[in-house]
Amino acid sequence: MRDAMMDRPDWYAFTTQPRHEKRVAEQLQSRSIEAFLPLIAAPSRWKDRQVVLERPVFPGYVFARIDLHQRQQVFCLPGIVRMLSFNGQPARIDDAEIEAVRTCLARGNNPKPHPFLDIGERVRVKSGSLIGLEGIVLRHKNHCRIVFSITLIHQAVAVETDAILLEPIGALLRHPTHVQ
Numbered sequence: 001m002r003d004a005m006m007d008r009p010d011w012y013a014f015t016t017q018p019r020h021e022k023r024v025a026e027q028l029q030s031r032s033i034e035a036f037l038p039l040i041a042a043p044s045r046w047k048d049r050q051v052v053l054e055r056p057v058f059p060g061y062v063f064a065r066i067d068l069h070q071r072q073q074v075f076c077l078p079g080i081v082r083m084l085s086f087n088g089q090p091a092r093i094d095d096a097e098i099e100a101v102r103t104c105l106a107r108g109n110n111p112k113p114h115p116f117l118d119i120g121e122r123v124r125v126k127s128g129s130l131i132g133l134e135g136i137v138l139r140h141k142n143h144c145r146i147v148f149s150i151t152l153i154h155q156a157v158a159v160e161t162d163a164i165l166l167e168p169i170g171a172l173l174r175h176p177t178h179v180q
Helices: 021-030 068-075 095-107
Strands: 010-016 034-036 039-045 050-056 061-066 080-083 121-125 134-140 144-150 155-161 166-172
Touching: 010 021, 010 095, 021 034, 021 061, 034 095, 061 068, 068 080, 121 144
Parallel strands: none
Antiparallel strands: 010 061, 010 080, 034 061, 039 050, 121 134, 121 166, 134 144, 144 155
């Protein structure tokens, strides 16, 4: 007998046409499909005044909890471009990841979008005491460990810093060295 959790629909990510996220989420919900569009308040300057708009945290993406047989109901919506997949198969998103984003938006202090940093990625420090330095991400915990190198002598120094201070600048390295 199948587990009750296996019968529950999974989360999937759909890309949308530019600036169609809210409309797609509304259309999904009007068809009784659970949708998740993470939004944050963002100040915007108009000609005559400053306003606060709700903008998607992940522009171009809407999440939907569906059974795979419901895909066609989603694809027929105006504004949907495609469903994210891996090796030709729809890519399921773990419930915990969706809940983590929801929790951050509901309880977090000043949530903001942040570039995804991966181990081996080249980054630049954009503020703080190390501003302007470029290095490579070695690992994540509460802080990122970044390596700054002197290539000529094949030596490096690693420091820990907050991921929020970093911005990606280059391609992912194939075989990063891990420093403990």
